[in-house]
Amino acid sequence: MADNPRYDLVIKNVELVRPEEDSVEAMDLAIKDGKFARVEREIPAVEAREVHDAGGLLAFPGLVDAHMHAGIYSPLAEDAITESKDAAMGGVTSMLTYFRTGQYYLNEGGPYAEFFPKVLEISDGRYWTDYGYHLAPIQSSHIDEMELLATEFGVPSFKIFMFYGGYGLHGKAGKDAQRQFLMLDEGDSYDLAHFEFIMRGATRLMRARPDLAPYVSVSMHCEVADILNAYTRIVQADASLSGLRAYSAARPPHSEGLAIWIAAYLAYETECLNINLLHLSSRKAIEAAMMMQNVFPYINFRREVTVGHLLMDYDTPAGPLAKVNPPIRSREDVECLWESVLEGNVDWIVSDHACCSAEMKTDSSDPDDVWLAKAGFGGTEYLLSGVFSEGSKRGLSYNRMAQLLSWNPAQRYGLLNKGDVAIGYDADLVLFDPAKTFTVRAAESESNQGYTPFEGQELTGQVRTTYLRGQRIYDNGAVVGPARGEFLRRPT
Numbered sequence: 276m277a278d279n280p281r282y283d284l285v286i287k288n289v290e291l292v293r294p295e296e297d298s299v300e301a302m303d304l305a306i307k308d309g310k311f312a313r314v315e316r317e318i319p320a321v322e323a324r325e326v327h328d329a330g331g332l333l334a335f336p337g338l339v340d341a342h343m344h345a346g347i348y349s350p351l352a353e354d355a356i357t358e359s360k361d362a363a364m365g366g367v368t369s370m371l372t373y374f375r376t377g378q379y380y381l382n383e384g385g386p387y388a389e390f391f392p393k394v395l396e397i398s399d400g401r402y403w404t405d406y407g408y409h410l411a412p413i414q415s416s417h418i419d420e421m422e423l424l425a426t427e428f429g430v431p432s433f434k435i436f437m438f439y440g441g442y443g444l445h446g447k448a449g450k451d452a453q454r455q456f457l458m459l460d461e462g463d464s465y466d467l468a469h470f471e472f473i474m475r476g477a478t479r480l481m482r483a484r485p486d487l488a489p490y491v492s493v494s495m496h497c498e499v500a501d502i503l504n505a506y507t508r509i510v511q512a513d514a515s516l517s518g519l520r521a522y523s524a525a526r527p528p529h530s531e532g533l534a535i536w537i538a539a540y541l542a543y544e545t546e547c548l549n550i551n552l553l554h555l556s557s558r559k560a561i562e563a564a565m566m567m568q569n570v571f572p573y574i575n576f577r578r579e580v581t582v583g584h585l586l587m588d589y590d591t592p593a594g595p596l597a598k599v600n601p602p603i604r605s606r607e608d609v610e611c612l613w614e615s616v617l618e619g620n621v622d623w624i625v626s627d628h629a630c631c632s633a634e635m636k637t638d639s640s641d642p643d644d645v646w647l648a649k650a651g652f653g654g655t656e657y658l659l660s661g662v663f664s665e666g667s668k669r670g671l672s673y674n675r676m677a678q679l680l681s682w683n684p685a686q687r688y689g690l691l692n693k694g695d696v697a698i699g700y701d702a703d704l705v706l707f708d709p710a711k712t713f714t715v716r717a718a719e720s721e722s723n724q725g726y727t728p729f730e731g732q733e734l735t736g737q738v739r740t741t742y743l744r745g746q747r748i749y750d751n752g753a754v755v756g757p758a759r760g761e762f763l764r765r766p767t
Contacts, residue, residue: 282307284745285323289334292673293696294682299673306702309744329706332739335677336696337368337703340655341684342625345372347379348635355401357723358630359760363403363749364721365656366705366738369693370404373434375411377457384458387420391428402760403748409434415463418476425480429764431487432688434494435473437534440465441500445650447507474547490689490766492549497534498526498601519589522645523602528557531601539567542574551577554627556584556601558611565620577622577687580612582661583654593728595637595648613669623684624662626655633725653724663736689766702745711737721754
């Protein structure tokens with residue numbers, strides 16, 4: 276080793292997976308001051324303060340899990356710790372969490388100028404991964420704060436929950452209950468007009484700040500409340516349907532499709548050019564999304580699916596533990612999602628991780644009743660392994676996996692120093708054993724959830740080590756070091 280080594284760390288003998296390449300190459304990686312400083316076939320070990328031999332493991336860029344819900348069912352101060360450790364276990368180095376005012380999360384309403392600083396204060400020093408937030412304008416007054424959130428706080432991505440105005444988070448709910456749930460101001464309505472005005476707010480922001488315009492986007496949870504209400508009544512009266520099959524029938528795929536059409540037309544009407552269609556779960560949703568892309572080719576649609584919708588169908592033995600919105604669907608829908616991934620019609624894959632403890636998830640008096648269960652579950656720790664295991668069987672290339680899990684979400688959401696292994700990028704890296712087969716066990720998870728709907732699934736490919744800006748945060752089964760996560764003010 277030299278007296279004054281050029282690099283802090285050299286990782287030797289990796290099989291490097293880059294998102295914009297079409298092959299995997301044997302490389303050495305040099306890291307200096309938290310950045311990749313050199314990527315070459317041979318970097319002398321003597322030039323580094325520390326050397327690690329990866330022994331031919333695959334090296335993926337750190338994952339960008341762009342759809343998570345830290346703090347939804349447990350206090351954010353707790354979730355930030357346990358669920359970011361869980362993310363590190365799965366190779367995630369950047370987690371983007373959806374957050375909003377109203378019940379759950381901080382259980383507060385009011386302006387984001389007062390609300391969001393509290394979120395940042397609670398978050399500081401508690402995340403093991405880097406972290407950022409998407410925010411939902413719930414009250415009409417929040418629309419006027421969109422520019423403030425983007426320019427002062429570095430949050431240029433916003434969310435609309437299309438069903439919230441007339442249907443509950445976990446099942447049917449009256450409009451008065453939903454108003455209380457959202458903590459709406461007097462005179463406010465969470466409806467199509469509100470969604471239109473959010474899009475107009477995003478368009479104004481793009482025009483006022485052209486430097487931010489590529490990273491200003493509106494994300495849509497696409498389900499129509501009127502359809503959900505009508506079909507819930509029908510399904511609950513049908514004794515032949517139960518469990519996840521019943522929940523899927525109560526939130527039918529055409530509700531997703533119709534919502535996508537509405538969202539697309541509103542984007543056209545408001546000239547809101549960056550639209551993210553979240554967690555598409557069905558053939559009808561994918562088909563509607565592709566039709567709208569053809570109708571409005573100048574709108575920059577992005578299409579997302581989750582690892583849960585790729586790994587499970589509604590006959591999974593997990594039952595109500597796998598309740599989520601939109602629902603887990605049929606095997607036909609699962610295979611359609613995989614076809615869309617392989618055809619390039621999906622832009623990124625996420626976990627939609629929402630840690631919901633076993634005590635809270637199901638009703639203790641009737642744990643098999645899907646209507647009484649809470650919606651959402653964790654799974655960020657299985658994001659890479661799940662996509663790798665099932666994707667490899669279907670011919671998905673490693674480089675395409677890196678695009679879907681790292682590069683594409685990083686580019687869309689303004690994480691311009693994330694998502695690739697290249698000089699100048701943050702040294703976020705996952706060393707991955709493609710030959711390691713393991714059985715999913717909740718007991719081995721870092722999450723505070725206590726169960727997993729993926730329990731018992733056998734996956735091939737496992738994370739060995741996760742680096743965040745050149746520092747190990749997970750290594751051979753254990754979380755490492757203090758919480759080093761930094762807030763991602765976007766664009767970075």
